[in-house]
Amino acid sequence: GEDVEQSLFLSVREGDSSVINCTYTDSSSTYLYWYKQEPGAGLQLLTYIFSNMDMKQDQRLTVLLNKKDKHLSLRIADTQTGDSAIYFCAETSPNTGFQKLVFGTGTRLLVSP
Amino acid sequence: DAGVTQSPTHLIKTRGQQVTLRCSPKSGHDTVSWYQQALGQGPQFIFQYYEEEERQRGNFPDRFSGHQFPNYSSELNVNALLLGDSALYLCASSATSGREQFFGPGTRLTVL
Numbered sequence: 013g014e015d016v017e018q019s020l021f022l023s024v025r026e027g028d029s030s031v032i033n034c035t036y037t038d039s040s041s042t043y044l045y046w047y048k049q050e051p052g053a054g055l056q057l058l059t060y061i062f063s064n065m066d067m068k069q070d071q072r073l074t075v076l077l078n079k080k081d082k083h084l085s086l087r088i089a090d091t092q093t094g095d096s097a098i099y100f101c102a103e104t105s106p107n108t109g110f111q112k113l114v115f116g117t118g119t120r121l122l123v124s125p
Numbered sequence: 126d127a128g129v130t131q132s133p134t135h136l137i138k139t140r141g142q143q144v145t146l147r148c149s150p151k152s153g154h155d156t157v158s159w160y161q162q163a164l165g166q167g168p169q170f171i172f173q174y175y176e177e178e179e180r181q182r183g184n185f186p187d188r189f190s191g192h193q194f195p196n197y198s199s200e201l202n203v204n205a206l207l208l209g210d211s212a213l214y215l216c217a218s219s220a221t222s223g224r225e226q227f228f229g230p231g232t233r234l235t236v237l
Contacts, residue, residue: 057225112181113170113217114170115167
């Protein structure tokens with residue numbers, strides 16, 4: 013079955029790196045996503061990775077995947093106050109034709125000056 | 126290039142009423158999915174529409190129904206509203222067999 017878990021809260025200082033963690037249970041080949049949600053807004057797709065990859069980098073964002081442990085992380089380098097938001101990890105699977113996103117409960121990132 | 130748009134932004138209804146929410150997908154996208162996000166939770170998949178048919182459905186009762194029009198826009202209908210239906214309703218669009226789903230700003234539904 014599909015289940016995604018995240019820690020609830022992370023607090024960092026501006027300029028530090030942030031690491032947000034996620035674990036998933038689906039054992040099939042899957043796509044894994046990171047979305048960002050600011051207060052009162054919809055979800056912004058940040059990046060995604062297929063489960064045959066170990067790492068993906070996009071500017072300040074680095075996604076690391078440990079397939080053995082089913083652990084996904086999002087590292088934000090040089091974190092800014094504008095990065096304060098809720099970050100959701102999500103997965104899709106071939107069981108649902110990669111069409112249904114299953115989300116975690118979100119990690120609230122607070123960046124202090 | 127307009128992204129995903131949703132209307133209305135906010136809506137207040139009373140228990141037992143019916144509501145219709147609307148979504149226009151991103152240009153070039155033909156698939157629309159609907160999600161419900163309760164306060165403090167991650168979004169939950171309601172259903173997905175493709176070629177004007179419901180292609181997949183999550184664990185939601187029949188009170189939740191939808192429609193997709195020939196121009197790919199979509200509606201979500203909820204009948205016999207319950208207090209527990211209060212949530213942010215998000216629409217997401219994607220291209221055929223695409224792996225990226227792009228979300229609209231959502232409709233905040235409050236049921237009193």
